[in-house]
Amino acid sequence: MKSWAVETQILLQLLVLGAAKSALGAQRLYTPDWPSLDSRPLPDWFDEAKFGVFVHWGVFSVPAWGSEWFWWHWKGEGSLPYQLFMRENYPPGFSYADFGPQFTARFFDPDDWAKLFQAAGAKYVVLTTKHHEGFTNWPSPVSWNWNSKDVGPHRDLVGELGTAIRKRNIRYGLYHSLFEWFHPLYQLDKKNGFKTQYFVTAKTMPELYDLVNRYKPDLIWSDGDWEAPDGYWNSTGFLSWLYNDSPVKDEVVVNDRWGFNCSCRHGGYYNCADKFQPSSLPDHKWEMCTSVDKWSWGYRRTMSISDTASESEIIAELVQTVSLGGNYLLNIGPTKDGLIVPIFQERLLAIGKWLRVNGEAIYSSKPWRVQLEKNESVWYTSEGAAVYAIFLKWPENGVLSLKSPQTTSSTQIIMLGIQEDLEWSKSPHEDLLIHLPQLPPSALPSEFAWTIKMTGVE
Numbered sequence: 001m002k003s004w005a006v007e008t009q010i011l012l013q014l015l016v017l018g019a020a021k022s023a024l025g026a027q028r029l030y031t032p033d034w035p036s037l038d039s040r041p042l043p044d045w046f047d048e049a050k051f052g053v054f055v056h057w058g059v060f061s062v063p064a065w066g067s068e069w070f071w072w073h074w075k076g077e078g079s080l081p082y083q084l085f086m087r088e089n090y091p092p093g094f095s096y097a098d099f100g101p102q103f104t105a106r107f108f109d110p111d112d113w114a115k116l117f118q119a120a121g122a123k124y125v126v127l128t129t130k131h132h133e134g135f136t137n138w139p140s141p142v143s144w145n146w147n148s149k150d151v152g153p154h155r156d157l158v159g160e161l162g163t164a165i166r167k168r169n170i171r172y173g174l175y176h177s178l179f180e181w182f183h184p185l186y187q188l189d190k191k192n193g194f195k196t197q198y199f200v201t202a203k204t205m206p207e208l209y210d211l212v213n214r215y216k217p218d219l220i221w222s223d224g225d226w227e228a229p230d231g232y233w234n235s236t237g238f239l240s241w242l243y244n245d246s247p248v249k250d251e252v253v254v255n256d257r258w259g260f261n262c263s264c265r266h267g268g269y270y271n272c273a274d275k276f277q278p279s280s281l282p283d284h285k286w287e288m289c290t291s292v293d294k295w296s297w298g299y300r301r302t303m304s305i306s307d308t309a310s311e312s313e314i315i316a317e318l319v320q321t322v323s324l325g326g327n328y329l330l331n332i333g334p335t336k337d338g339l340i341v342p343i344f345q346e347r348l349l350a351i352g353k354w355l356r357v358n359g360e361a362i363y364s365s366k367p368w369r370v371q372l373e374k375n376e377s378v379w380y381t382s383e384g385a386a387v388y389a390i391f392l393k394w395p396e397n398g399v400l401s402l403k404s405p406q407t408t409s410s411t412q413i414i415m416l417g418i419q420e421d422l423e424w425s426k427s428p429h430e431d432l433l434i435h436l437p438q439l440p441p442s443a444l445p446s447e448f449a450w451t452i453k454m455t456g457v458e
Contacts, residue, residue: 032240034266040243042268042285045171046219046253048364049123050322051355052173053348054221054289054331055113056128056297059135059152061336062099068298068333071096071133072181100135100146105153108338110164116340118168120348121355123363125165126173126221126329129158129211134180138214142206153338162215173219174211178204178233178257180224194232208238216248222257222267230259230266239267255287269327277317281324281367288321291331292347299333299341308343311350312392312448318351318362319390319449323379325367357417358451361388370404378402388416389452400434400452407432410456417445422452432457 139149235258256267
């Protein structure tokens with residue numbers, strides 16, 4: 001019986017191998033090198049999504065002071081303001097680990113979060129699974145007693161939010177830091193000039209594989225890459241598995257932070273740098289990540305209204321980013337209790353309100369042949385036969401002047417949110433003059449950033 005079973009198993013393996021070989025022509029395999037990995041087409045959903053919400057949440061949300069880099073500024077740099085903050089607010093001998101039990105997430109309601117993100121018009125959400133402090137927001141098997149199941153919330157935060165997000169057909173992305181400031185194995189590898197990989201083998205890679213197999217993310221937002229090359233991180237090996245064999249191989253999207261030599265060069269889409277914003281149309285899909293709080297990604301108790309980006313600033317950035325072919329990922333930082341404070345809610349709801357009127361010019365759009373009318377603060381997008389001109393300033397004379405669109409005998413022009421055709425004419429210099437609706441500000445479809453839809457233009 002044993003011999004028959006072994007022979008049967010070998011035969012089955014040969015059949016599987018033969019089937020795999022015959023399928024090679026139909027299914028391209030990605031080898032663990034950048035030329036092969038970079039040749040993978042980006043799944044369509046990401047470019048169509050355009051707008052996502054970033055969530056920075058972790059033990060750093062407990063001190064909620066300075067920034068999410070609190071531990072590094074306090075102990076890594078020995079920054080005097082951070083030392084004074086600890087001396088004035090916590091007892092002697094208080095360690096960063098002592099913040100862990102205070103990260104309670106007591107009021108965290110994943111369905112409330114998901115409803116808010118849906119109302120904001122977000123098509124994807126990226127949650128911090130582990131920042132540089134090493135605390136994991138899921139029960140990582142290689143982060144004993146420094147994860148959200150063992151300490152603090154005693155909950156699987158990554159899993160709970162993922163379930164709520166996906167119920168609303170929003171894509172789910174996971175932020176993951178490759179490195180950890182004070183992990184002894186990482187410090188050893190660093191001391192060895194990254195010639196050893198104790199930390200990668202014991203911590204980074206087991207966690208990445210666990211996150212993919214457990215939660216099946218649509219996106220992996222890698223970070224913490226800047227101290228070591230991709231070869232140290234085994235990045236190409238992981239991405240080869242991700243693209244070929246993982247449960248999300250056909251739909252998953254990744255960014256470009258896989259080693260200090262990768263940013264803006266290798267990976268899926270490009271982040272290039274925090275708050276990166278190109279001045280002209282890039283030739284590769286990119287994403288601008290920025291934060292409502294201009295000074296921090298994590299929640300700060302001392303944040304004031306003047307520290308936050310206004311609704312008009314955020315929408316202008318969104319419009320500019322999409323016009324230049326990018327996605328816009330806007331960050332908020334919840335409190336240690338799991339609450340999203342009102343100012344963040346207000347900003348997100350304002351974007352959702354604007355997108356309900358103007359989203360046709362944003363979602364699934366493509367850059368037009370011209371991106372910007374510089375004199376008029378007008379940004380262009382396109383979708384099929386339609387060209388959209390989004391203008392950020394209402395002209396004083398009520399007439400929008402555009403140099404770029406060429407009209408035809410079939411030209412039709414409307415403003416999104418107002419279905420009546422708009423009158424238009426040509427200036428002596430052949431500029432297109434669009435006569436805007438004569439309405440009081442309260443009757444306009446948007447408070448700022450209005451969209452003209454043109455068909456039959458070249």
